[in-house]
Amino acid sequence: MSSYLLKTLTKKEEIDRIIRDTIDEVLVLRFGRCTDAVCLHHDDILAKSATDVSKFAKIALVDVDSEDVQVYVKYFDITLFPSTIFFFNAHHMKLDSGTADHTKWVGAFHIKQDFIDVVEEIYRGAMKGKMIVQCPVPPERIPKYQLLYKDV
Amino acid sequence: MATLEDSFLADLDELSDNEAELDENDGDDGKEEEDIDMDMADLESLNYDDLDTVSKLQKSQRYIDIMQKVEEALGKDSDGAEKGIVLEDDPEYKLIVDCNQLSVDIENEIAIVHSFIRDKYKLKFQELESLVHHPIDYARVVKKIGNETDLTLVDLEGLLPSAIIMVVSVTALTTKGSPLPEDVLQKVLEACDRALDLDSARKKVFDFVESKMGSIAPNLSAIVGSAVAAKLMGTAGGLSALAKMPACNVQVLGHKRKNLAGFSSATSQTRVGYLEQTEIFQSTPPGLRARASRLVAAKSTLAARVDATRGDPLGKNGKALREEIRKKIEKWQEPPPARQPKPLPVPDSEPKKRRGGRRLRKMKERYAVTDMRKLANRMAFGTPEESSLGDGLGEGYGMLGQAGSNRLRVSSVPSKLKINAKVAKKLKERQYAGGATTSGLTSSLAFTPVQVQTYHSIPDKCCYIL
Numbered sequence: 001m002s003s004y005l006l007k008t009l010t011k012k013e014e015i016d017r018i019i020r021d022t023i024d025e026v027l028v029l030r031f032g033r034c035t036d037a038v039c040l041h042h043d044d045i046l047a048k049s050a051t052d053v054s055k056f057a058k059i060a061l062v063d064v065d066s067e068d069v070q071v072y073v074k075y076f077d078i079t080l081f082p083s084t085i086f087f088f089n090a091h092h093m094k095l096d097s098g099t100a101d102h103t104k105w106v107g108a109f110h111i112k113q114d115f116i117d118v119v120e121e122i123y124r125g126a127m128k129g130k131m132i133v134q135c136p137v138p139p140e141r142i143p144k145y146q147l148l149y150k151d152v
Numbered sequence: 153m154a155t156l157e158d159s160f161l162a163d164l165d166e167l168s169d170n171e172a173e174l175d176e177n178d179g180d181d182g183k184e185e186e187d188i189d190m191d192m193a194d195l196e197s198l199n200y201d202d203l204d205t206v207s208k209l210q211k212s213q214r215y216i217d218i219m220q221k222v223e224e225a226l227g228k229d230s231d232g233a234e235k236g237i238v239l240e241d242d243p244e245y246k247l248i249v250d251c252n253q254l255s256v257d258i259e260n261e262i263a264i265v266h267s268f269i270r271d272k273y274k275l276k277f278q279e280l281e282s283l284v285h286h287p288i289d290y291a292r293v294v295k296k297i298g299n300e301t302d303l304t305l306v307d308l309e310g311l312l313p314s315a316i317i318m319v320v321s322v323t324a325l326t327t328k329g330s331p332l333p334e335d336v337l338q339k340v341l342e343a344c345d346r347a348l349d350l351d352s353a354r355k356k357v358f359d360f361v362e363s364k365m366g367s368i369a370p371n372l373s374a375i376v377g378s379a380v381a382a383k384l385m386g387t388a389g390g391l392s393a394l395a396k397m398p399a400c401n402v403q404v405l406g407h408k409r410k411n412l413a414g415f416s417s418a419t420s421q422t423r424v425g426y427l428e429q430t431e432i433f434q435s436t437p438p439g440l441r442a443r444a445s446r447l448v449a450a451k452s453t454l455a456a457r458v459d460a461t462r463g464d465p466l467g468k469n470g471k472a473l474r475e476e477i478r479k480k481i482e483k484w485q486e487p488p489p490a491r492q493p494k495p496l497p498v499p500d501s502e503p504k505k506r507r508g509g510r511r512l513r514k515m516k517e518r519y520a521v522t523d524m525r526k527l528a529n530r531m532a533f534g535t536p537e538e539s540s541l542g543d544g545l546g547e548g549y550g551m552l553g554q555a556g557s558n559r560l561r562v563s564s565v566p567s568k569l570k571i572n573a574k575v576a577k578k579l580k581e582r583q584y585a586g587g588a589t590t591s592g593l594t595s596s597l598a599f600t601p602v603q604v605q606t607y608h609s610i611p612d613k614c615c616y617i618l
Contacts, residue, residue, distance in 0.1 A: 051493055051495050052493075052495050052496045053495065053496060054495040055495045055496065055497065055498050056496075056498040056499065116496065120499045123498070123499050124499050124500055127500065
């Protein structure tokens with residue numbers, strides 16, 4: 001549904017290229033399946049806010065079922081879908097949202113404004129030179145999850 | 153009265169005799185001027201009986217000549233324009249120029265005859281003049297009514313719009329006038345006939361000019377059409393006269409003064425004359441008509457100027473202007489571009505707008521550094537400062553209380569500092585309490601924290617607030 005507004009990446013070269021080529025803009029990569037219900041909700045929010053943040057952010061979807069992409073899935077340790085990873089000028093930006101994993105955002109955003117707030121916060125932090133920023137979303141709207149570490 | 157009239161008439165007859173002599177000497181041009189002079193004299197004298205003393209145009213030689221030529225030209229088929237001859241020598245062009253001049257003269261003549269009729273008919277039906285403005289319509293109505301007092305017997309259908317007929321009939325019932333004597337009536341009817349003749353002559357002249365318009369003013373007729381072009385030229389008095397007019401005048405050439413008859417003037421269309429009849433104007437939607445009339449007037453003035461100087465005999469300029477007008481009107485009718493959703497601005501890209509002004513300054517005063525604190529911050533050179541706990545411990549006093557400076561009690565301007573309500577209440581109590589026991593040794597010091605500072609080496613009753 002939203003895939004015609006947002007680019008879907010399937011190959012490793014594409015991902016590399018887009019990370020390299022996004023300059024001075026936050027790059028939002030969504031790792032997930034386009035068939036999942038939660039992913040659909042998440043994609044919908046991303047698509048709607050794509051024009052709003054277009055001046056300082058770029059959004060792309062990565063289909064986690066393709067072969068090439070498994071490298072990245074392993075590298076970023078993505079187990080739950082959808083997971084969103086933020087980059088700025090090819091640096092990986094971390095987000096402290098009170099959850100266990102700061103490297104990515106797991107789950108869907110509840111409302112469009114949350115997503116825009118997160119992107120703005122990342123942008124501000126990145127422009128100041130920070131690698132990790134505080135999440136501005138109030139805790140009741142942050143999706144909670146349990147991380148299993150080696151099945152423990 | 154009769155003798156006065158007669159004497160005036162005698163004077164006028166003398167004048168006309170004089171003219172008859174001069175006529176042989178001067179050319180036709182002189183005649184026209186004299187006509188006008190005589191008419192002016194007539195108007196001044198006010199009392200004239202004979203129509204012929206007023207309107208001499210129809211009898212003039214020039215008029216007869218030109219009308220004859222026009223009728224000939226209308227009758228025969230126009231042969232192809234003789235391109236070889238320079239335009240100014242072209243006899244047809246000369247005729248057109250004469251026709252234009254003549255049409256202006258005829259208009260003046262009609263106006264004079266109209267005022268003659270009106271003056272005579274005022275005795276019968278005074279209000280008619282304000283109800284029917286157009287001179288020819290007036291003449292027709294007068295002819296129809298004649299000496300009738302009962303207007304129901306008179307059929308004015310086709311002469312006037314029905315609303316006006318109604319108003320006329322109603323006004324006739326209450327008019328103060330009385331039927332005219334027979335001879336006056338005769339004269340009036342004659343004058344009406346004269347006016348109608350002049351009108352038909354004018355029409356003939358117009359038709360002739362219109363048929364020739366394509367070769368006279370190709371550019372102008374390309375824009376507004378030959379009928380309107382002929383009318384414009386006729387009213388202006390020639391192509392060069394039309395070219396000299398500013399466009400705003402061309403816009404209102406031929407504007408008819410509408411009889412409102414009680415209707416509001418807010419709905420009447422204003423400021424369009426003959427241009428109203430052009431195809432371009434009729435095909436624009438009503439909302440854009442005002443702009444369109446201005447545009448057409450401007451471009452047709454340009455075209456008239458081109459034609460006056462014969463710059464473009466083929467009319468290409470006119471066609472280009474017409475195309476331009478059409479395109480512009482189409483552009484006005486386009487819908488406005490759709491609004492795109494605006495993306496959010498980049499965060500922190502616009503610097504914060506700092507506000508200033510009296511209100512902000514007053515607000516800032518509440519948190520400003522006070523004089524006392526400033527003094528306490530300053531230190532004298534060479535002398536160790538006193539402190540609240542002595543020996544350099546505790547808060548330093550700086551320049552406060554120094555012998556050199558006479559500043560212990562700093563000016564007791566009511567402090568603008570923001571004080572907690574609880575603290576303010578306590579302060580007030582202390583003040584009153586301190587006021588009651590005025591012993592020099594007792595001190596009302598209190599060791600309260602936060603904003604109230606106390607000095608233990610400076611005995612005093614009041615608490616200072618730093």
